[in-house]
Amino acid sequence: xxxxxxxxxxxxxxxxxxxxxxxxxxxxxxxxxxxxxxxxxxxxxxxxxxxxxxxxxxxxxxxxxxxxxxxxxxxxxxxxxxxxxxxxxxxxxxxxxxxxxxxxxxxxxxxxxxxxxxxxxxxxxxxxxxxxxxxxxxxxxxxxxxxxxxxxxxxxxxxxxxxxxxxxxxxxxxxxxxxxxxxxxxxxxxxxxxxxxxxxxxxxxxxxxxxxxxxxxxxxxxxxxxxxxxxxxxxxxxxxxxxxxxxxxxxxxxxxxxxxxxxxxxxxxxxxxxxxxxxxxxxxxxxxxxxxxxxxxxxxxxxxx
Amino acid sequence: xxxxxxxxxxxxxxxxxxxxxxxxxxxxxxxxxxxxxxxxxxxxxxxxxxxxxxxxxxxxxxxxxxxxxxxxxxxxxxxxxxxxxxxxxxxxxxxxxxxxxxxxxxxxxxxxxxxxxxxxxxxxxxxxxxxxxxxxxxxxxxxxxxxxxxxxxxxxxxxxxxxxxxxxxxxxxxxxxxxxxxxxxxxxxxxxxxxxxxxxxxxxxxxxxxxxxxxxxxxxxxxxxxxxxxxxxxxxxxxxxxxxxxxxxxxxxxxxxxxxxxxxxxxxxxxxxxxxxxxxxxxxxxxxxxxxxxxxxxxxxxxxx
Numbered sequence: 001x002x003x004x005x006x007x008x009x010x011x012x013x014x015x016x017x018x019x020x021x022x023x024x025x026x027x028x029x030x031x032x033x034x035x036x037x038x039x040x041x042x043x044x045x046x047x048x049x050x051x052x053x054x055x056x057x058x059x060x061x062x063x064x065x066x067x068x069x070x071x072x073x074x075x076x077x078x079x080x081x082x083x084x085x086x087x088x089x090x091x092x093x094x095x096x097x098x099x100x101x102x103x104x105x106x107x108x109x110x111x112x113x114x115x116x117x118x119x120x121x122x123x124x125x126x127x128x129x130x131x132x133x134x135x136x137x138x139x140x141x142x143x144x145x146x147x148x149x150x151x152x153x154x155x156x157x158x159x160x161x162x163x164x165x166x167x168x169x170x171x172x173x174x175x176x177x178x179x180x181x182x183x184x185x186x187x188x189x190x191x192x193x194x195x196x197x198x199x200x201x202x203x204x205x206x207x208x209x210x211x212x213x214x215x216x217x218x219x220x221x222x223x224x225x226x227x228x229x230x231x232x233x234x235x236x237x238x239x240x241x242x243x244x245x246x247x248x249x250x251x252x253x254x255x256x257x258x259x260x261x262x263x264x265x266x267x268x269x270x271x272x273x274x275x276x277x278x279x280x281x282x283x284x285x286x287x288x289x290x291x292x293x294x295x296x297x298x299x300x301x302x303x304x305x
Numbered sequence: 306x307x308x309x310x311x312x313x314x315x316x317x318x319x320x321x322x323x324x325x326x327x328x329x330x331x332x333x334x335x336x337x338x339x340x341x342x343x344x345x346x347x348x349x350x351x352x353x354x355x356x357x358x359x360x361x362x363x364x365x366x367x368x369x370x371x372x373x374x375x376x377x378x379x380x381x382x383x384x385x386x387x388x389x390x391x392x393x394x395x396x397x398x399x400x401x402x403x404x405x406x407x408x409x410x411x412x413x414x415x416x417x418x419x420x421x422x423x424x425x426x427x428x429x430x431x432x433x434x435x436x437x438x439x440x441x442x443x444x445x446x447x448x449x450x451x452x453x454x455x456x457x458x459x460x461x462x463x464x465x466x467x468x469x470x471x472x473x474x475x476x477x478x479x480x481x482x483x484x485x486x487x488x489x490x491x492x493x494x495x496x497x498x499x500x501x502x503x504x505x506x507x508x509x510x511x512x513x514x515x516x517x518x519x520x521x522x523x524x525x526x527x528x529x530x531x532x533x534x535x536x537x538x539x540x541x542x543x544x545x546x547x548x549x550x551x552x553x554x555x556x557x558x559x560x561x562x563x564x565x566x567x568x569x570x571x572x573x574x575x576x577x578x579x580x581x582x583x584x585x586x587x588x589x590x591x592x593x594x595x596x597x598x599x600x601x602x603x604x605x606x607x608x609x610x
Contacts, residue, residue, distance in 0.1 A: 029461055037468035038460060088425060093417035112398035113471055116421060120393060121460040123425065127432045128455040135452055138443040147440055150433040155343060155426040156334055163342040166418055 013062070013292060014055050015072070020046070022076050026129060040110040040118035041125075045083045047101040052225075052300060053078045053196040059293040060200025060214055063283060068203040073133050074145055077126040078196055081153050084122035085192075087115055089162060095253075123153075145202040152195035161188025168254040176254050182223065184254075190222025209286055213279045217297075220275035224301055227269040230255040234262060236305060273301050318367070318597060319360050320377070325351070327381050331434060345415040345423035346430075350388045352406040357530075357605060358383045358501040364598040365505025365519055368588060373508040378438050379450055382431040383501055386458050389427035390497075392420055394467060400558075428458075450507040457500035466493025473559040481559050487528065489559075495527025514591055522584035522602075529577035529606055532570050535560040539567060541610060578606050 027042045029035070054075035061071045090097040090105040091112060098108055107115035130146045151157060164184040168176055197214040206214070234257045256265040276297055284290050332347045334340070359380035366376045395402040395410040396417060403413055412420035435451045456462060469489040473481055502519040511519070539562045561570040581602055589595050 029465075031461055031465075035465060035468050036472065037464060041460070084425075088421055091418075091421065093421065113396075114468070116393055116396065116398065117464055117467055117471075119425075120389075120428065121464050123428060124455065124459040124464065128452070128459050131448070131451045131455050134439065134443075135445075135448045138439075138448060140440075143436070143440045143443060146436045147433070150429065150436050154429040154433050155346070156336055159342060159422055159426050159429065160334075160336075160340060162422055163340050163419070166422075167341065 014058050019054055022072055036114045037117045037121055040106050040114045041121045044087050044106045049101055053082055055296055056196035057200040059296050060197040061204045062292050063288040064204045070133055070142055070203050073129055074199050077130045080122045080126040084119040087119040141202045141205045145199040148195050148198045152191040157191035169252055178259050181254050181259050185223050185226040189226040190219045193222035194218025213282045217276050217279035220272045224269055224272035227256045227265050230257045231265055319363055324359055327377055341415055341419045342422045342426055345411050345419045346426045349392050349411045354406055358387055360601055361501035362505040364601050365502040366509045367597050368593040369509045375438055375447055375508050378434055379504050382434045385427045385431040389424040392424040446507045446510045450504040453500050453503045457496040462496035474557055483564050486559050486564050490528050490531040494531040495524045498527035499523025518584045518587045522581050525577045525580035529574055532561045532574040535562045536570055
């Protein structure tokens with residue numbers, strides 16, 4: 001069950017199997033019977049993703065000492081939000097992607113209507129879960145972590161990123177600037193990556209100084225991951241990446257590679273990676289234990305698929 | 306701005322204009338610029354619906370005395386969740402409805418992709434709003450009201466109702482029983498109607514006895530409203546109802562009218578209305594001020610369009 005591509009990164013403290021079991025439990029309705037919307041949600045959520053955002057939450061939560069017990073449910077909620085966004089983004093009217101995480105996309109297996117509902121279910125379930133935890137333990141850090149995820153996922157965050165992605169796709173290439181693609185990536189990818197780090201910080205009741213550096217690291221890392229994705233999408237093939245390659249270029253999508261070429265994208269990736277390093281250095285200077293976060297960031301920025 | 310069909314129902318205490326202004330404010334992003342997803346969400350949310358669920362929340366909140374100040378934002382969140390469900394239900398892959406609230410449906414005006422995102426935005430915004438209020442004032446009743454809405458809207462509530470609706474539609478008529486349609490309606494309609502009443506109760510810190518009667522009233526009223534809708538859908542025409550009539554029958558949908566005929570549906574409506582009356586009587590016997598709730602229920606059950 002252990003996720004292969006994250007092995008050997010010094011992250012043996014991430015409870016992968018525990019998270020999978022928790023997600024499985026949260027996606028088991030109390031009602032008996034079999035329902036397409038639940039099957040579809042389970043199909044997409046329990047497809048063995050890399051769980052990047054939960055790992056980031058845990059790594060940030062561990063900066064200041066022992067991990068707060070709310071880390072597991074909040075990491076699960078975060079992964080649900082991420083998975084819902086993938087299901088909806090893959091729909092025919094959106095990015096029209098047939099493959100996801102190495103398998104046919106949710107709407108290919110369950111149909112469009114059920115895929116839309118399954119996304120809705122996962123988004124709603126994430127909030128149900130966090131609200132349940134918040135009711136049990138209404139600490140300021142817990143309620144703040146809920147708010148961080150809510151705002152990052154919303155219409156001024158990730159959802160606006162998808163709106164911008166769709167808008168850029170329809171614009172002629174000469175009217176699109178690299179700054180448009182940077183902003184779109186910041187919304188579409190960085191918002192949730194930054195939220196992962198900030199949620200870990202909230203749950204560990206980090207102070208403003210630490211939270212500021214987590215925000216900087218998350219923003220830069222999100223863009224870096226997106227550039228890395230674009231580069232891999234350009235050079236990989238479907239078998240190793242698990243999604244349809246080179247589709248972006250064909251669909252007129254504006255990616256970092258289509259905007260500034262492979263070389264330009266690689267240079268920008270280096271720049272964003274060094275912004276992440278700066279933030280990690282600043283966290284270390286604030287007596288944070290950055291070992292987990294550092295090795296995780298390195299693994300994510302140097303991955304080959 | 307006052308919503309016409311609710312006039313003269315003794316509900317002059319419902320702050321219709323205040324709710325509209327609040328919804329408008331919540332749907333105004335802090336970012337400057339114009340974005341399709343925000344325009345689409347505003348188009349659907351600010352279309353002048355009857356605001357039935359907010360009215361029910363207010364009427365239930367007023368049973369025990371002065372209305373708690375959280376009633377307005379929670380009523381707004383509830384209406385956002387309702388509106389998101391309408392946008393997604395109307396999509397071509399779902400119920401494929403071209404009209405809603407007397408106007409072209411969201412996806413007709415803004416396209417499918419933006420309509421899906423606008424629904425996502427509204428659902429997420431509802432939680433952002435409630436979480437903000439919950440952080441400001443983490444009282445047990447406030448957090449409980451959040452949980453009530455979350456569970457009602459989720460995969461064991463409204464979303465499962467839409468899943469059941471889609472499943473019944475594909476089944477041959479002879480395999481569908483009236484109990485299937487009752488359960489589907491309970492999930493798809495009653496869950497949110499009941500949540501409206503229970504949220505009012507939570508915010509007014511009602512005791513278990515009152516909450517039980519609100520749950521009974523909400524469940525019966527939700528089914529009654531659905532039967533009423535089915536009857537009106539059968540006898541009305543598009544101009545007075547604001548949505549495409551008789552489409553349900555053509556699409557093989559299983560409604561109360563297609564299942565037990567107009568007469569049977571009318572009898573069932575009477576039965577559910579009397580269950581609502583019983584619950585109201587019980588609330589009155591518990592010294593609740595039921596005047597608003599009674600006149601609202603009457604208006605809803607006796608409406609002509």
